[in-house]
Amino acid sequence: MLQQLSGLSSQRGASATSIVLFIIVLGVAAKLVIAIVPAQVGDYQLTKTLESQLKEANNNSVAANQFVEHVNKQLSINADYDTKAEDVFTFTNKKTGQLAIYKKYEKTNTLYGNVDIVNRFEGNIDAAAAE
Known part of the structure; x- marks a missing residue:
């Protein structure tokens, strides 16, 4: 009989503390996820935009300064008003028809209070990558 009582008093299922911890x-x-995923998607879209603009610029033998103007115009069309081409990339090759760039920038999102998540993006984009 004592064994039956001890068996009944043993816990079954999750405690309130474990449920609260799970929710936290x-x-x-x-x-x-909300802080990281949009930045990753934005970087993917920006990279595709830069690749297409670079391919078009190299095919049409556009100069570097005109390429920057085209990228800024495309970013404005895409409603990305906070991003400027000059802040996102630098040229690794400025030869007309052989333009290549190095993309490097950061996106900062607030997690809680004064805790921030910093997403850093960088990479080379050249004529071969833009194909």
Whole structure:
């Protein structure tokens, strides 16, 4: 009979503390995803835009300064008003028809209070990558 009572008093399922901890962990994970995923998608879109503009500029033998103007115009069309071409990339090759760039920039998103998530993006984009 004593064994039956001890068996009944043993816990079954999750405790209130474990449920609260699970909800907190789930909330932090969701906040991280919300802070990171849009920056990654934005970088993918920016890279595709730069690649297409670079391919077009090299095919049409456009000079470097005109390329920057075209990129800024395209960013404005895409409603990316906060991004300027001069802040996102530098030229690794300025020869007309052989333009190549090095993309390097950061996006900062607030996680909680004064805790920020900093996403850094960098990479080379040349005529071969733009094909």
